[in-house]
Amino acid sequence: QQQVKQSPQSLIVQKGGISIINCAYENTAFDYFPWYQQFPGKGPALLIAIRPDVSEKKEGRFTISFNKSAKQFSLHIMDSQPGDSATYFCAAGQSDYKLSFGAGTTVTVRA
């Protein structure tokens, strides 16, 4: 049973465009929501994370938007670059150490 639902499965964006990936969760005990970026042949790497007391967090071109009442959060990649082409995973965690991951979104940025 997947605890975090992620969409879309894949997306293609032109260089300079905005990529948007959405995630939804059910477990209200989740209190930590990270996003990971994975390149082929590499392990996932932490990109940005948010806690539910904040509605938005921005780091460079990457922004997390968080809607606690809707139990949804999203990643926006502004001014997408070819180097952003990767698989992105949302995740959610609570105090039991375990992170539950979404199914991943493959982002392709066309030059």
Next chain:
Amino acid sequence: DTAVSQTPKYLVTQMGNDKSIKCEQNLGHDTMYWYKQDSKKFLKIMFSYNNKELIINETVPNRFSPKSPDKAHLNLHINSLELGDSAVYFCASSQPPGVERGYTFGSGTRLTVV
């Protein structure tokens, strides 16, 4: 200096064999994990150790046995390998909840069972 290192990077073996994957972290983290990534890239937790103590043991066949000799090492031994065990296995480490909980992943071990 690699933060979380796994060996081997690739492992090709026949059904029925026993194999081990090793993981070491030099971040000083207390908690280590094994995750399995299937062919559709889905990441699923298998085990977690905190300071050498097993704290998460998901529904994994008992052919999989983790071992943590100290808090910097977490190994995974797999007995009687099956075709369905083919996947990429990731080791990760983190600080405990309450502190920054971002995982640091290794680069993975691609296991192929033939």
